[in-house]
Amino acid sequence: MPPRKRAHPAERRAEILAAALDLFAERGYRGTSLAAVADRIGLTQQGVLHYFPSKDALLTEVLRRRDEIDEQTFAGAAREDALATMERLVAYNATRPGLVQSFTVLSADSVTEDHPAKEFFVERYRRMREMATVPAAGLTAEQTAALLIAVMDGLQLQWLLDPSVDMVEIFHGFAALLRNNQNP
Structure with missing residues (x-):
């Protein structure tokens, strides 16, 4: 060679x-x-x-x-409609289970003391909460953002453990529920 x-x-x-x-x-x-x-x-x-x-x-x-690739892929869309952007991201993630698995494992591991990725995840979730603010009845936009991220991550974990869990369809249904309950 x-x-x-x-x-x-x-x-x-x-x-x-x-x-x-x-x-x-x-x-x-x-x-x-x-x-x-x-x-x-x-x-x-x-x-x-x-x-x-x-x-x-x-x-x-x-x-x-x-994350940079995701931001480029969905550039501008997040500011227009956070729910639709997150729905597209969940669908996109369904096409790359290895990365979703790596993300899920590393994000869980990062809560331990001195984990090398801890600061990455702290900052990432902060940015995600800022991007995903959606007003909904009975919740602040910040609370809704945290809930959206928790649902997305929780569905990814369930999907990894049991691929029959249709995370795309379930997240779509959750987004529709939030849309129907948005503050006027």
């Missing part, structure tokens, strides 16, 4: 993130090794560790990249 052309560090990081994103989506976090990420792009495991100090750090960056 000819020697690999040396890439710019930012390009190499992007290449590693893209490979890890694909592998985590295909195999989940636990089913993906750093060696598999390295093999996917023709690097050694040490080469990956040069850019990301650990598998946890790589996953945190993959999740951050996943």
Whole structure:
């Protein structure tokens, strides 16, 4: 095999993130090794560790990249109709169970002390609550946002455990319920 052309560090990081994103989506976090990420792009495991100090750090960056992709995919829509945007996001997530599984596991793990992804999730949920504010009868917009996120994450967990749970249809029904109960 000819020697690999040396890439710019930012390009190499992007290449590693893209490979890890694909592998985590295909195999989940636990089913993906750093060696598999390295093999996917023709690097050694040490080469990956040069850019990301650990598998946890790589996953945190993959999740951050996943959020960037989601934000680009749904750019502008969130400000127009938070409920419709979240409905589209739930449907989109149904097409990538490996990433949903990685997200679910890592978000739950992040509540432990000194977890490397804790700050990522604290900030992510804060941003999500700001984006998902929807007025509903009897609740503040902030309370509704927290409830929407809890329903979305809870449905994802149930869907991962039992794929017969139709998270897309159930979330759609929940969104319709909120629309019918919005404050005037």
